[in-house]
Amino acid sequence: MIHTIETLPIVTFVKIAETNDLTLLTDDDLTKDELSKIWDDIRDEYQKLSKNSITNKIESLKTKLFKQSTKYNLVIVCLEVLKYGKDDDVLETLKDYGYVIKGEYWSGLEKIFKQVETLRNKIKSIEDEIIKLTEKKDDVNIYEILTNLSVGLELPLKTNEITTIEYIFYKKALIKKIKQNAKK
Secondary structure, three states, rough: OOOOOOOHHHHHHHHHHHHHHHHHHHHOOHHHHHHHHHHHHHHHHHHHOOOOHHHHHHHHHHHHHHHHHHHHHHHHHHHHOOOOOOOHHHHHHHOOOOOOOOHHHHHHHHHHHHHHHHHHHHHHHHHHHHHHHHOOOOOOOHHHHHHHHHHHHHHOOOOOOHHHHHHHHHHHHHHHHHHHHHEE
């Protein structure tokens, strides 16, 4: 059987997330690429359903990082081409990204190289922020979380049998319950 978010126990989900052992997804003989695709689908659905603000922030930062890195790499390639002589198409591409050679050609290129350093620093700060958000704060055991979930919801939960999707909705129910109790 190949697991989905509806059948994958949350304990196994956490083990896969921690160890990246994708073989835990199934007993079937699948390729690494097939397992990776299944895992990506489960993780994407988990993130979509859990709507965790930290996860959303990380995804937003990754998108921003990708865009800024692409821009940086393109500008660097353009500048490398321009080191060998003037090319109007490449200059136009630079202009599209907000970089214009002003004044003498060679000194203008140097100024753009320096400006691109700022972009590289921005990329580094985005990477640092992603690392900071993804670092494990404390080693929290999934069984401890599930026990707290069970106690908080006053439900007898079998921790090894709770599927990933059940976990998401139990967690949402507990958050809702806590908010309701806080209003009282």
